[in-house]
Amino acid sequence: MVTSFFKKLFNIRDRNEQVKFTGRTAVEKRQQTPTPTVKPIIEVSPKLAVESQLDLSSLFYSFLFASTQTDTTGIANNLERRVMQDIERALSSPQAIAENVLKLPSKILELDKKLADDNIEIQELIQLIEQDPLLCIEVLKLCNSPAFKRAEHDVTSIQQALVQVGRQQLRQFITSCLAREMIDIKPIYFRRFGAEIWRHSMQVAFLASELAIPEQRERAFLVALLHDVGKIAIFKMLVDAFYQAEPGEQPSSMLFKQVMTSKSLALSALLARYWQLPQHFEAPLTLLANTNIKPDDQMTLVIWKANIISECSMLKQVDKLPQSALAVLLAQVEISEQEFADLHQKLIEF
Numbered sequence: 001m002v003t004s005f006f007k008k009l010f011n012i013r014d015r016n017e018q019v020k021f022t023g024r025t026a027v028e029k030r031q032q033t034p035t036p037t038v039k040p041i042i043e044v045s046p047k048l049a050v051e052s053q054l055d056l057s058s059l060f061y062s063f064l065f066a067s068t069q070t071d072t073t074g075i076a077n078n079l080e081r082r083v084m085q086d087i088e089r090a091l092s093s094p095q096a097i098a099e100n101v102l103k104l105p106s107k108i109l110e111l112d113k114k115l116a117d118d119n120i121e122i123q124e125l126i127q128l129i130e131q132d133p134l135l136c137i138e139v140l141k142l143c144n145s146p147a148f149k150r151a152e153h154d155v156t157s158i159q160q161a162l163v164q165v166g167r168q169q170l171r172q173f174i175t176s177c178l179a180r181e182m183i184d185i186k187p188i189y190f191r192r193f194g195a196e197i198w199r200h201s202m203q204v205a206f207l208a209s210e211l212a213i214p215e216q217r218e219r220a221f222l223v224a225l226l227h228d229v230g231k232i233a234i235f236k237m238l239v240d241a242f243y244q245a246e247p248g249e250q251p252s253s254m255l256f257k258q259v260m261t262s263k264s265l266a267l268s269a270l271l272a273r274y275w276q277l278p279q280h281f282e283a284p285l286t287l288l289a290n291t292n293i294k295p296d297d298q299m300t301l302v303i304w305k306a307n308i309i310s311e312c313s314m315l316k317q318v319d320k321l322p323q324s325a326l327a328v329l330l331a332q333v334e335i336s337e338q339e340f341a342d343l344h345q346k347l348i349e350f
Contacts, residue, residue, distance in 0.1 A: 044331050050292055052328045053308070057261040058254060059320055060311045064193050065251055079238075079245040080256040086237045087263050094270040102233040104275045107132075108178040112222070115171040122162065129158050129174065138177035139170070147206075147349040148173075172209070172221050176202060179225050182232060193235060200310055201228050203347050207306035216299060223284050224303050226277075230267030234260055265289040294332065305333040309340065313347040 044052070076084060090097045098104070114120055114128060130136055136158055142148060143155040143165060155161045162170055180198060201224070208224035209217045238251060251257075269285035284300040295301045312329055315321035330340055 044328055046293075048328065049294065049332055052325060052332070053291065054258060054261065055325060056308065056311055056315075056321075056329060058257045059315055061251075061257040061260060063315060063318060063320055064196055076253050076255050077249055079241055079249040080251055080253055082241045082244070083234070083238050083251075084256070084259055086241065087234055087259065087267070090233065090237070090267060091263065091270065094267065094274050097233050097267070098271055098274045101236050102182055102229060102271065104271075105178045105181045108175065109277070111178065112171065112175050115167070115174060116218070125167075126158050126162065135174065135177055138180070139173050142173045142176065145349075147346070168218065171218070172205070175222055176205065176225060182229065196314070197228060197232060197235070199350050200314060201225055203310040203313065203350050204228075204303065204306045206347075206350070207309055207343070208302050211302045211306060212299070216302075219280060220299060220302050223281055223299065224306055226272065226281070227268055227285060227288065227303055227307065228264070229271050230264035230269075231260065233267055233271065234264050262289070262291050265291065308333050309335070309343060310347065312340070313344045316344060317348060 090101075111128070115125065120128075129139070139158065139161065140155055143161045148165070148169075150164055155164055158170075161173075165173070179201075204227060205221045205224040208220040212220035242249075265285065266289040269282055269289055272282040272285050280299070284295075284297065284303055287295050287297055287300040288303060295304050308329055312321060312326055316326065326340075327337075330337060335343075
């Protein structure tokens with residue numbers, strides 16, 4: 001019964017189904033059969049779209065927090081209320097967050113600008129990168145990671161990395177390594193969050209770069225990499241509040257997860273403004289903060305799609321996303337199940 005339903009829903013033909021002989025040639029069939037109009041797999045109403053994204057975000061936060069508690073009443077506990085008050089203060093005064101909670105590495109924009117300058121000689125570029133030994137180590141780690149490794153032998157120098165992965169890819173690696181400095185989760189209990197949120201940010205950056213038009217790929221990568229800085233800032237507030245919480249209190253209410261979804265994106269945009277990032281970085285982050293609508297701006301739409309695909313992939317990997325919910329979400333980002341399956345296999349490597 002379920003199998004037949006999905007076959008009807010996705011118009012899947014059984015592999016054993018016999019093709020009936022009609023007496024017409026293939027050419028005649030093409031001439032007589034009107035070209036079918038391509039339609040989305042599922043028609044998603046605006047209400048269903050909003051609900052499915054909220055459910056996805058809630059599932060994703062449950063995965064990040066690894067909480068055994070589940071509260072669907074919408075009532076926040078003391079820990080959550082304290083953090084929600086901190087979030088409101090941060091939104092009214094992002095300066096304190098940008099200076100004390102989540103600092104943007106000073107080198108990130110300066111180095112990114114130089115890497116984008118084609119007039120800089122290769123040797124000068126290599127020397128510039130090698131001035132920071134820790135950065136070199138992190139870049140080489142990334143070059144040799146399963147997601148990006150291109151050859152049998154490991155990359156052992158920045159010069160070799162430049163030859164093997166190219167200037168554009170190396171620029172993305174360096175930007176990623178510098179941005180990672182912001183995710184510094186000390187307590188062991190919360191290290192999983194830090195690792196998973198960084199993995200998510202890298203996945204979204206990779207997907208955004210793949211989905212963007214060629215002239216926007218570099219910008220899409222960096223905007224996507226920074227889209228979750230508000231989430232990281234809020235989590236650091238949560239870590240501070242956790243020390244003052246009652247034993248056993250954890251972030252578990254649906255209300256708190258919804259607040260994190262909407263407020264974290266707004267905070268990302270405010271932090272981008274305070275850091276004085278170019279307008280073309282701040283604008284998509286501001287548009288993403290409106291979680292009730294699908295964005296129509298090209299750059300914002302790319303980040304929006306990449307975020308949904310990554311969250312679906314990470315939840316599917318731990319078997320936390322129902323197939324019916326996945327179908328609705330894939331219809332929104334306009335990719336087929338097979339396309340998602342291919343991307344999912346790639347994202348597992350991150």
